[in-house]
Amino acid sequence: MDETVPNYTFEDFTPGRRFDFSKRTMTADEIIAFAREFDPQPMHMDEAAGRASILGGLAASGWHSSAVMMRMLFEAYIDGSTSEGSPGVDLMEWKRPVLAGDTLGGHCEVLDARVSRSRPEIGIVRMRAEVTNQRGELVAVSEYINMMRVAAKGADHADG
Amino acid sequence: MDETVPNYTFEDFTPGRRFDFSKRTMTADEIIAFAREFDPQPMHMDEAAGRASILGGLAASGWHSSAVMMRMLFEAYIDGSTSEGSPGVDLMEWKRPVLAGDTLGGHCEVLDARVSRSRPEIGIVRMRAEVTNQRGELVAVSEYINMMRVAAKGADHADG
Numbered sequence: 001m002d003e004t005v006p007n008y009t010f011e012d013f014t015p016g017r018r019f020d021f022s023k024r025t026m027t028a029d030e031i032i033a034f035a036r037e038f039d040p041q042p043m044h045m046d047e048a049a050g051r052a053s054i055l056g057g058l059a060a061s062g063w064h065s066s067a068v069m070m071r072m073l074f075e076a077y078i079d080g081s082t083s084e085g086s087p088g089v090d091l092m093e094w095k096r097p098v099l100a101g102d103t104l105g106g107h108c109e110v111l112d113a114r115v116s117r118s119r120p121e122i123g124i125v126r127m128r129a130e131v132t133n134q135r136g137e138l139v140a141v142s143e144y145i146n147m148m149r150v151a152a153k154g155a156d157h158a159d160g
Numbered sequence: 161m162d163e164t165v166p167n168y169t170f171e172d173f174t175p176g177r178r179f180d181f182s183k184r185t186m187t188a189d190e191i192i193a194f195a196r197e198f199d200p201q202p203m204h205m206d207e208a209a210g211r212a213s214i215l216g217g218l219a220a221s222g223w224h225s226s227a228v229m230m231r232m233l234f235e236a237y238i239d240g241s242t243s244e245g246s247p248g249v250d251l252m253e254w255k256r257p258v259l260a261g262d263t264l265g266g267h268c269e270v271l272d273a274r275v276s277r278s279r280p281e282i283g284i285v286r287m288r289a290e291v292t293n294q295r296g297e298l299v300a301v302s303e304y305i306n307m308m309r310v311a312a313k314g315a316d317h318a319d320g
Contacts, residue, residue: 038234039227039230041234053244054282059245062245067198067199070199079200088252091248091250147214
């Protein structure tokens with residue numbers, strides 16, 4: 001990542017454009033470590049408690065799945081981009097449990113994009129992310145806003 | 161936490177009931193550690209990059225603020241309860257930046273609660289959480305579902 005060489009800028013986010021996620025396997029150790037810090041419910045900390053719960057096994061906290069999705073988004077398009085962060089998410093659904101050993105993947109897609117009326121140097125991009133497991137089942141869905149700076153005037157950018 | 165002695169069960173979640181959060185100060189170290197793992201954008205990793213961004217300082221990833229909110233919820237009412245987790249959130253807004261040194265607090269409140277039609281041993285509780293900073297400014301808001309088991313028949317529970 002080199003902040004002086006932005007990769008994607010607002011202009012790259014045309015409706016329908018997709019960015020694929022890299023695969024990532026969730027280990028029991030990282031599920032437990034996240035839970036210990038942020039969500040120490042028994043089904044996120046202990047295999048037997050997870051099996052006894054409606055989740056059916058040692059299951060990642062939904063917020064852990066969301067944080068992993070964030071990392072996937074970072075690697076898919078945010079790294080090196082003009083992203084200025086997000087004011088929030090319109091939708092965050094945890095559709096199925098994410099269990100220890102599951103391999104996650106998926107993609108995100110541009111829903112729509114417009115330049116901010118009050119801050120014309122900032123574009124407002126609405127995205128949808130879908131996280132799937134190794135059986136192709138949807139485990140998490142999010143729709144969220146990503147603020148991206150527009151390309152600097154005179155910058156050497158393919159779409160500028 | 162003692163799994164054999166549930167504290168709150170579904171019956172405790174009456175609309176309007178509030179649970180206060182404990183205070184927690186966000187350190188630069190923990191902001192950077194979370195960002196390194198899940199959201200390594202420059203404004204979450206570096207003070208100067210944060211000041212140069214629209215966030216105005218070294219700022220926690222929104223997903224970090226959400227994870228800290230989860231921990232506050234755990235301590236406020238989930239620990240020892242019959243919580244069975246959540247299918248997702250209807251709303252997750254990051255209203256203001258959470259900067260290194262900010263002290264977070266707030267509360268959550270029951271919006272409504274009903275027993276599941278398909279699984280009468282499970283109650284569906286809708287909650288709203290508000291996270292504030294040391295100036296009383298709202299930094300994060302969430303509305304989400306929490307599934308809670310109903311009190312076991314014959315269990316020694318105040319509302320059972």
